[in-house]
Amino acid sequence: MRILLIEDDETTAGYVAKGLREEGHVVDHANNGRDGMFLAMNEPFDVIVTDRMLPGPDGLSIIRAIRLAGIATPVLMLTALGEVEKRVEGLEAGADDYLGKPFAFAELRARIRALARRPSGPPAEQSVLSLGDLRMDLLQRTAARGARKLDLLPTEWRLLEFLMRHPGEVITRTMLLEKVWDFSFDPTTNVVDVHVSRLRRKLDLPGEPPMIRTVRGAGYALSAPGTEG
Amino acid sequence: MRHLSSFALRAATASAAVMLVLSLLGSYWGWWRAEAALRQQLDLAIAAEAEGFVREFEEAGIRGLALSVEAYARRRGPLFVALLAPDGRVIAGRLPQPPPPLRGFANLPGTGERPSLRVLGGSLPGGGTLLVAADLTPVDQAATALAWTPPIAGGAAALLALLLGFVAAGRMERRLASASDAARDVMDGDLMRRLPLSGRDDEFDRLTETFNALLGRIETLMIAQRQVTDDIAHDLRSPLSRLRQLLEGALAGPRDPAADAEVLERAMTELDAVLASFSALLRIARAESGVLRQGFLPVDLSALVETSAEIYAPVAEEAGKALRTEIAPGIALRGDAALLRQAVVNLIENAVHHGGSQVVLRLRPGPVIEVEDDGPGIPAGEREAAMRRFHRLDRSRSTPGTGLGLALVAAAARAHDGALTLEDGAGGKGFRARLTLTPDARMT
Secondary structure, three states: OEEEEEOOOHHHHHHHHHHHHHOOOEEEEEOOHHHHHHHHHHOOOOEEEEEOOOOOOOHHHHHHHHHHOOOOOOEEEEEOOOOOOHHHHHHHHOOOEEEEOOOOHHHHHHHHHHHHHOOOOOOOOOOEEEEOOEEEEOOOOEEEEOOEEEOOOHHHHHHHHHHHHOOOOOEEHHHHHHHHOOOOOOOOOOHHHHHHHHHHHHHOOOOOOOOEEEEOOOEEEEOOOOOOO | OHHHHOHHHHHHHHHHHHHHHHHHHHHHHHHHHHHHHHHHHHHHHHHHHHHHHHHHHHHHHHHHHHHHHHHHHHHOOOEEEEEEOOOOOEEEEOOOOOOOOOOEEEEEOOEOOEOOEEEEEEEOOOOOEEEEEEEOHHHHHHHHHHHHHHHHHHHHHHHHHHHHHHHHHHHHHHHHHHHHHHHHHHHOOOOOOOOOOOOOOOHHHHHHHHHHHHHHHHHHHHHHHHHHHHHHHHHOHHHHHHHHHHHHHHHHOOOOHHHHHHHHHHHHHHHHHHHHHHHHHHHHHHHHHOHHHHHOEEEEHHHHHHHHHHHHHHHHHHOOOEEEEEEOOOOEEEEOHHHHHHHHHHHHHHHHHHOOOEEEEEEEOOOEEEEEEOOOOOOHHHHHHHOOOOOOOHHHOOOOOOOOHHHHHHHHHHHOOOEEEEEEOHHHOOEEEEEEOOOOOOOO
C-alpha cells in the first residue's frame, strides 16, 4: 500500500513510518500541512494518516480540501490525548477514523488495514452478510452457521455484524469499544473480552473449525475457517 | 485631566451645543412671533378707533367728525387722531409729527423728541384725510426686551446641560473606574474580586451582574485548571517515579534479554496506567469547565441506560454477580451522551468491582439514575472523599481503575446541573450511588 503520513513530530513520524515500511508499505512523509495537502491532492494514495495539529493548514483543513476536490482516499486522523470529543468534528470534516495519541502501533496498523480494505463510497445496502458457512440476515435478524441457528443477544448481534463487515481484519478492543458500543473511553473491566468469548461460545462449537481468532497484543479477527485472513 | 477624554463629557458637550442651537432657534422664533402679535394688536386697536370716527363722520358729517376728533385729542387718549383738509392742513386733532396725507398703514420713524408712529390714513368722501396713529415706543421697547431672552435662555440651558453632563460624566467615570479597578485586580490574580453593585438595579448594575458572572466563570475555570495541574503534580509523580526507578534499576543491572523484556512490559503497563489517569483527568477537567454545554443534544436516557445494562450484564455474570434493571421508558434530556454513558458505565463497573452479589440499575423520572449493590459500600465518613480525584479506598488498591471513576461521575453530574450522592442501600444495607440530573425545559 502507498500511505501518506502527515505528521510534524519527527519522532512519531519516524516511528510510524519505520513500522509501516517494515510491514511492506510505501510511506511518503510530509512534516507540515502545506506539503501534506500538496501530496494528498497530486499523488495517489491508498490511505492518508494525518495529525490534527500541523504547521500550515491543519488536519481538518486538509481533509476538507481533499474531500472538496473529490478525493475519496480514506483518512485516519491522529490527535492529542484528551480530545475525544473533537472526534466528531474530525469525522464531520470527512475523516474516516480517528485515533488518539499516544497509540500502540498495533492499533494504528489495524485501523489502517481496516480503512484500506473498505470499499470506497458508502457501503452497499446488503441485507445478507455471509462468510464461509456463516450467514447473517439483517432484515430477518437471523444468523446461522451452516444449518445451526445462532441465538444472539443484541450486543452479540452488533459485535458479529461488525466483525462480518471486516472479514479477516484484525479488530482491536478499542475499535470494538468505539464502533460497536460507542464507548469513547477505556472501561476498567474486560467488557470486550467477555462479549467476544460469549460470541465465540455460540459461534465456534467444540469440534467446529474456529472462526474467531485472538491476535495476541492486538485484538480479534473473524475469518472463514481455513483462510486465516 | 481624564475628564477631557471622557465619553460622558463628550456626550454632555454635544448635548449642550444642541441645546444651545435649539433654544436659540426656538426662542428667536418665539420673539419674532411675539413682536408680530404686538404690532398686530396695535394695528387692530388703531383700526377699531378709526372705524369709530368713520361712523361719526357718516352720522354727523365732517363738522361732527371734526368736533369729536378735537374732543378725543383733548382727552389725550392712548392714540393720536388728526383730521386733514384736502390741502393737508390740520383741521382738528394733532399728531406728534407732521401728518403725511397717506392711505393705509405706515410707520413714521421718530426724530429727536418725536416718537416713531404707526399711522392709519384714510380719505373721507368730499376730500380730507383721517389719520389715526399710535406711539410705537412701548412696542419697540417690548420687542427689544424680548430680543434678549433667546440668548439668555439658550445660554442658561446650554450651561445647565454642560453642568449636568459634568456631573453625569463624573459619576459614570467613578463607576467605570471601580469596574476597571476590579478587573485589573482579577488580572493581577485576585480571582475572588467582584464588582460592587449600586443597588439601583439600573443598566450599570445589570452590566455589573453579567460581569460578575463572567468573573465567577473565570474563577471556576482557573480553579479547575489549577486543580488539574496540582493533581498531575501530586498523583502522576509517584507512578512516574516508580517507572523511572524501574528503568534505572534495569539499566544499572546486567543485560539479560528475559529480564529486560519483563521490565519493558512492566514499564509499558505503568505507562498505560499513567496515560489512562491523564486522559481521565483531562476529561474531568473538560466536564467541569462547562465547555461541553455548547454541544448538548437530546439524549434518550432510557435507551442509553438500557444499552449499558445489556453490555454489562454478561460482565457482571462473569464476575459472579447479577445485574438487574428497573428502567423507566421514554426518559430524555439535553446533554452529552458520551459523558453520560461513561458516568453510567463507571457506576456499574464500580458496583461490579466492589459490590456483593446483586447489582440493581435504576432509571426513574427526574431523571435519576441509581446503581445499588449489596456490597460493603463506602463508610459514611469517606463518601465525600471518594468523589474526589485520585481517592482510592485502601481496600480497593488491588482492583483495577485510576481512582478517578466516581470523580468523573460527579463531574458529569455537575456538567448536567445535577449531583452525585452516595448513600446506604435499601434498609441501611449495601450501597447506593444516585446520579440526579436536571430535566431540561426544552425537552418535554
